[in-house]
Amino acid sequence: xxxxxxxxxxRNDRVTIRTVATHAGVSVAxxxxxxxxxxxxxxxxxxxxxxxxxxxxxxxxxAARGLRGRSFTIGVLLIDIRNPFLPEVIAGVNGxxxxxxxxxxxxxxxxxxxxxxxxxxxxxxxKMDGLVLVAPxxxxxxxxxxxxxxxxxxxxxxxxxxxAFDTVNADDQRGAEIAVExxxxxxxxxxxxxxxxxxxxxxxxxxRQREIGFRRAMQRGGLGSSPAxxxxxxxxxxxxxxxxxFLSRNDRPRAVFCWSDLDAITLLSLAMEMxxxxxxDLAVIGYDNSxxxxxxxxxxxxxxxxxxxxxxxATRALISRIExxxxxxxxxxxxxxxxxxxxxxxxxxxxxxxx
Amino acid sequence: xxxxxxxxxxRNDRVTIRTVATHAGVSVAxxxxxxxxxxxxxxxxxxxxxxxxxxxxxxxxxAARGLRGRSFTIGVLLIDIRNPFLPEVIAGVNGxxxxxxxxxxxxxxxxxxxxxxxxxxxxxxxKMDGLVLVAPxxxxxxxxxxxxxxxxxxxxxxxxxxxAFDTVNADDQRGAEIAVExxxxxxxxxxxxxxxxxxxxxxxxxxRQREIGFRRAMQRGGLGSSPAxxxxxxxxxxxxxxxxxFLSRNDRPRAVFCWSDLDAITLLSLAMEMxxxxxxDLAVIGYDNSxxxxxxxxxxxxxxxxxxxxxxxATRALISRIExxxxxxxxxxxxxxxxxxxxxxxxxxxxxxxx
DNA sequence: GACAAAATGTAGAACGTTCTCCATATAACG
DNA sequence: CGTTATATGGAGAACGTTCTACATTTTGTC
Numbered sequence: 001x002x003x004x005x006x007x008x009x010x011r012n013d014r015v016t017i018r019t020v021a022t023h024a025g026v027s028v029a030x031x032x033x034x035x036x037x038x039x040x041x042x043x044x045x046x047x048x049x050x051x052x053x054x055x056x057x058x059x060x061x062x063a064a065r066g067l068r069g070r071s072f073t074i075g076v077l078l079i080d081i082r083n084p085f086l087p088e089v090i091a092g093v094n095g096x097x098x099x100x101x102x103x104x105x106x107x108x109x110x111x112x113x114x115x116x117x118x119x120x121x122x123x124x125x126x127k128m129d130g131l132v133l134v135a136p137x138x139x140x141x142x143x144x145x146x147x148x149x150x151x152x153x154x155x156x157x158x159x160x161x162x163x164a165f166d167t168v169n170a171d172d173q174r175g176a177e178i179a180v181e182x183x184x185x186x187x188x189x190x191x192x193x194x195x196x197x198x199x200x201x202x203x204x205x206x207x208r209q210r211e212i213g214f215r216r217a218m219q220r221g222g223l224g225s226s227p228a229x230x231x232x233x234x235x236x237x238x239x240x241x242x243x244x245x246f247l248s249r250n251d252r253p254r255a256v257f258c259w260s261d262l263d264a265i266t267l268l269s270l271a272m273e274m275x276x277x278x279x280x281d282l283a284v285i286g287y288d289n290s291x292x293x294x295x296x297x298x299x300x301x302x303x304x305x306x307x308x309x310x311x312x313x314a315t316r317a318l319i320s321r322i323e324x325x326x327x328x329x330x331x332x333x334x335x336x337x338x339x340x341x342x343x344x345x346x347x348x349x350x351x352x353x354x355x
Numbered sequence: 356x357x358x359x360x361x362x363x364x365x366r367n368d369r370v371t372i373r374t375v376a377t378h379a380g381v382s383v384a385x386x387x388x389x390x391x392x393x394x395x396x397x398x399x400x401x402x403x404x405x406x407x408x409x410x411x412x413x414x415x416x417x418a419a420r421g422l423r424g425r426s427f428t429i430g431v432l433l434i435d436i437r438n439p440f441l442p443e444v445i446a447g448v449n450g451x452x453x454x455x456x457x458x459x460x461x462x463x464x465x466x467x468x469x470x471x472x473x474x475x476x477x478x479x480x481x482k483m484d485g486l487v488l489v490a491p492x493x494x495x496x497x498x499x500x501x502x503x504x505x506x507x508x509x510x511x512x513x514x515x516x517x518x519a520f521d522t523v524n525a526d527d528q529r530g531a532e533i534a535v536e537x538x539x540x541x542x543x544x545x546x547x548x549x550x551x552x553x554x555x556x557x558x559x560x561x562x563r564q565r566e567i568g569f570r571r572a573m574q575r576g577g578l579g580s581s582p583a584x585x586x587x588x589x590x591x592x593x594x595x596x597x598x599x600x601f602l603s604r605n606d607r608p609r610a611v612f613c614w615s616d617l618d619a620i621t622l623l624s625l626a627m628e629m630x631x632x633x634x635x636d637l638a639v640i641g642y643d644n645s646x647x648x649x650x651x652x653x654x655x656x657x658x659x660x661x662x663x664x665x666x667x668x669a670t671r672a673l674i675s676r677i678e679x680x681x682x683x684x685x686x687x688x689x690x691x692x693x694x695x696x697x698x699x700x701x702x703x704x705x706x707x708x709x710x
Numbered sequence: 711g712a713c714a715a716a717a718t719g720t721a722g723a724a725c726g727t728t729c730t731c732c733a734t735a736t737a738a739c740g
Numbered sequence: 741c742g743t744t745a746t747a748t749g750g751a752g753a754a755c756g757t758t759c760t761a762c763a764t765t766t767t768g769t770c
Contacts, residue, residue, distance in 0.1 A: 016726055027750045032728060040748055062480040063426070064726035066418035067755045073477070081445055082646075087436040090463060098470075103477055106461040108445060115453075122428070122458055125417040126481070127755095269651040291437075296624040297652055371756055382720045387758060395718050419756035422725045482725095717766070724758085731753100737746075 015056045024052035035060060066127035074318060075123035076106045077116065079135040083262055084290040085307045089134055089155060092311020102129070102319070111234075113137050124150050130318045132311075133157065140204065151321040153314045158204045160330045166321060168314040168331045170305035172206045175335040176213030179257045179285045179303055182337050184221050186344045188255035188283055191218065194246070194267065195259045197231035207259050210287065214257060228253070232263055239263075243270050247282075254283065261286040261293045264300055268342060284342040293340070301343035305335040370411045379407035390415060421482035429673060430478035431461045432471065434490040438617055439645040440662050444489055444510060447666020457484070457674070468492050479505050485673045487666075488512065495559065506676040508669045513559045515685045521676060523669040523686045525660035527561045530690040531568030534612045534640045534658055537692050539576050541699045543610035543638055546573065549601070549622065550614045552586035562614050565642065569612060583608070587618055594618075598625050602637075609638065616641040616648045619655055623697060639697045648695070656698035660690040 017035075021028045026049060033041050034049040052058070065071050076093055078086050093104050107123065109116035116137055123131055128150065135156035136143065146152060147164035154167045176193075183191050193214045196207045211229055218227035232242045243263075246252065247270060258264035264286030268278060276282050286293055289304035313331055372390075376383045381404060388396050389404040407413070420426050431448055433441050448459050462478065464471035471492055478486055483505065490511035491498065501507060502519035510523045531548075538546050548569045551562045566584055573582035587597045598618075601607065602625060613619035619641030623633060631637050641648055644659035668686055 014726090018726080028727085029729080029750055029752090030748095033749085036728075038729085042748060045749075059476055059480055061422070061482070061726050062477060063418055063421035063482045064755090065728080066481075067416070067422055067726080067757085068728040069755090070728090071418070073481075081436075081442040082439075084437075084439075090436055091465075094463060094465065103474070104462070106463065107459070108449060108461065110446075110449065119458070121414055122417060125414055126421075126428075127416070127418045265650065265652075269653075273651040292647055295620065296628045297620070298624075369756090373756080383757085384720055384722090384759080385718090388719085391758075393759085397718060400719075416756050419725090420758080422727085422756080423758040424725090425758090711770100713769090715766100715768075718764080720763075721761090723760085726755105728754085729752105731751090733748100733750080735746100735748075737744100739744080740742095 015058045017058075017060065020049065020052045020056055020058050023056060024048045070129050071127050072101050073103050073105055073126070073128045074315075074322075075120075075126070075128045075131045076104050077119055077123075077131065077133045077136060078106060078108050079111050079116075079137065081108050083260065083288075084292065085260075085288045085305075086134060088307030089311035089314075092308040092313075093132060093315045094311075095308070096312050096315040096319075100319070109137070111137060117142075120146055130322045132314050132318055135206065137202070139202075151318060153318045153321065155310050155314045156206045158206070158209050162330075163328050166314075166317045166329045166331070168310055168317060168333075169206075170310060170333045170335045172209035172305075172335075173213030173216065175287065175303045175305060176210040176257065177217040178335065178337050179287070180214060180217035180221065182285060182301070182339065182343060183255045183257065183283060184217075186255075186283065189223060190254040191223065191257065192228040192230060192253040192255075193257045193259070194243075194263055195229050195231050196263075197233045197242075210259050240266065240270065243267055244274070247271055247274050247276060252282070256282065256284050258284065258286045261288045261290040261300060261302055264302070264342075265290075265292055265298055268298060268300060278342050279344055283344070286342075289338050293338075299341040301340040302338050303335050304338050305333065309333060370413045372413070372415065375404065375407045375411055375413045378411060379403045425484050426482050427456050428458050428460055428481070428483045429670075429677075430475075430481075430483045430486045431459050432474055432478075432486065432488045432491065433461060433463050434466050434471075434492065436463050438615070438643075439647065440615075440643045440660075441489060443662030444666035444669075447663040447668075448487060448670045449666075450663070451667050451670040451674075455674070464492070466492060472497075475501055485677045487669050487673055490561065492557070494557075506673060508673045508676065510665050510669045511561045513561070513564050517685075518683050521669075521672045521684045521686070523665055523672060523688075524561075525665060525688045525690045527564035527660075527690075528568030528571070530642065530658045530660060531565040531612065532572040533690065533692050534642070535569060535572035535576065537640060537656070537694065537698060538610045538612065538638060539572075541610075541638065544578060545609040546578065546612065547583040547585060547608040547610075548612045548614070549598075549618055550584050550586055551618075552588045552597075565614050595621065595625065598622055599629070602626055602629050602631060607637070611637065611639050613639065613641045616643045616645040616655060616657055619657070619697075620645075620647055620653055623653060623655060633697050634699055638699070641697075644693050648693075654696040656695040657693050658690050659693050660688065664688060 017028055017031050021031045030045060031049050034046050062071050080086060097104055107119040109119055130151040133152060133154045136154055140159045140162055144164040152165035154165055156169060157167055158169055159167055195211055202208060215227050230246055233239050243266060258267060264284050268284055271278055271282055278284060286300050286302040289302040292298055293300035293302045310333060317329055372383055372386050376386045381400060385400060386404050389401050417426050435441060452459055462474040464474055485506035488507060488509045491509055495514045495517055499519040507520035508523060509520055512522055513524055514522055550566055557563060570582055574580060585601055588594050598621060613622060619639050623639055626633055626637055633639060641655050641657040644657040647653055648655035648657045665688060672684055
């Protein structure tokens with residue numbers, strides 16, 4: 001018998017549940033029972049099976065599992081991977097999932113409704129156990145339709161009336177109010193918001209919520225019935241152009257609230273280039289408290305909504321939903337102000353919790 | 356005449372390949388053939404089947420597909436989601452995948468070998484069609500073992516001798532050389548590198564490659580036989596501490612090359628805080644040309660390795676491997692210098708391609 | 711026309727799990 | 741000892757695809 005050199009160790013060497021069963025001298029069903037620790041397994045059987053699993057380094061096929069039962073995977077859908085807020089959410093999700101037997105698979109939709117839909121469908125077709133959607137673009141009815149097929153928790157999606165899925169949000173209205181209150185407290189009266197220019201402004205989006213909060217706080221502060229909001233395009237050549245135009249307006253406001261640090265930081269940069277001093281000529285406050293904002297070079301005051309915490313909460317909610325909860329939950333977190341030099345010279349990284 | 360009307364073929368409303376077959380009045384196999392556009396389908400059959408697919412909005416189950424054949428999904432493994440270089444790679448991957456029938460699912464390993472392994476295993480267990488690993492931590496032998504089970508392309512992993520998988524890299528040695536050459540061209544002689552303090556320094560890692568390039572260029576420039584390299588820890592409290600210590604050294608070098616923009620930008624920030632002028636007192640050049648580096652506020656000279664392009668190339672390589680290629684490929688890109696104010700006052704965003 | 715070759719469609723066996731019955735073996739009870 | 745409950749293990753049918761092997765029809769050739 002010649003020693004046949006297996007030059008092509010084909011995939012037939014896969015260890016399946018059957019291999020384990022044979023090795024342990026039990027039935028396939030028994031192994032499955034042990035894996036799912038179902039009722040009706042003696043200690044002796046359990047020991048033999050776990051030994052075999054150990055010895056063979058057996059891993060159940062997720063594909064096969066998905067076909068029949070649970071896949072122990074949860075899908076995460078990100079609208080964008082560049083906004084530094086989103087990695088924070090992922091970190092939160094992974095943190096909660098790490099000690100469990102679940103795993104996260106991430107899809108990036110690049111803010112395209114088309115792609116978002118097909119990614120969600122794929123995750124359903126993979127028989128994932130649940131979905132965390134971060135700032136989805138899809139309308140609520142569509143999400144509800146998906147939610148019939150798979151447990152869904154939406155983060156950064158304001159629809160407290162949704163009954164088919166859960167939502168987890170920072171209170172974006174309140175966040176914007178806090179920003180305005182901070183500007184007012186510094187004595188600024190001439191305040192404008194730089195918002196996101198979207199095609200159609202979803203009422204559910206965080207951006208619109210922040211606009212609502214901005215308006216309310218401005219009116220409450222006695223600053224006109226329709227406070228100024230400028231829309232900045234998201235794509236790159238037009239974006240800087242719009243900001244420059246804003247900065248060189250001769251009725252340019254004294255203070256600005258930006259919907260996101262991403263915009264605030266670019267604004268700060270352009271302001272410097274154009275010779276405007278911050279905060280002496282222009283005070284700026286952003287949103288997200290990204291790590292870039294905290295840099296000494298940037299020193300941008302910002303609203304902190306703790307993406308990490310949102311991710312954690314959303315994941316816990318999802319798991320409880322997977323495990324049977326059906327009544328929908330709508331969770332709110334209160335964001336906080338992080339004051340820095342872009343707001344006022346003395347405001348040196350003081351983390352001020354506000355309700 | 357068998358009048359066996361199906362009592363309840365599907366209790367839930369899922370549209371399966373069987374539903375389509377019944378609706379089109381053909382066999383399941385025929386539908387499958389059309390889906391995979393396999394040999395032996397007449398135009399008439401194809402038309403009937405595609406009509407039925409359309410009418411029923413049929414989507415094949417990815418789980419079931421994975422169990423038998425291909426799943427049309429490729430897995431992407433990211434070492435970290437915070438380094439802004441990585442989203443660029445994702446953008447490249449998604450760009451190439453978008454027009455195809457493939458889809459990307461992303462896993463984030465957080466630089467944990469443990470998690471990295473289990474994520475790769477999961478992707479294999481999902482029967483994904485191939486894997487793009489971005490800056491994996493695992494040793495080459497392990498990757499080779501995985502590569503037997505699934506096509507693999509590694510990005511940012513220098514192992515040109517690997518035969519089981521492909522690699523796609525920017526030439527990190529050359530990149531570091533370009534950085535040193537740029538510093539030399541500005542007249543600086545007193546140059547040090549700020550590198551990453553890892554537990555064990557993988558020779559395959561981009562960081563080690565940059566160190567090699569740094570050393571070579573320094574020696575070639577006649578600057579000592581063992582140029583100085585300082586290691587900076589990656590975790591946050593120690594990191595800033597080490598940088599501050601570096602900045603306040605009284606033999607602090609005149610110019611610094613940082614392994615990554617992430618470090619360079621923090622360094623710039625701390626330098627400002629500590630009253631060092633850039634570039635008059637300290638010249639800095641980073642790596643990755645992240646969007647933050649390009650900000651006017653930051654104005655960091657950097658080496659551009661176009662993560663997007665790397666992602667595109669890697670994806671194309673992976674697809675060709677999935678479609679049958681077995682000989683391994685090792686692709687190199689040459690990075691380029693983006694000169695900015697942190698290097699020299701006049702160096703104003705001149706993109707200088709260098710070989 | 712006869713016969714081979716090519717084209718087209720189908721049946722049915724995988725793929726690796728889960729999970730619902732069922733068949734025992736053992737314990738409990740009168 | 742029967743008889744019944746209970747604990748334990750196993751058989752085998754799904755799940756929704758892919759794909760080989762084969763049956764049937766059409767086309768081509770002499």
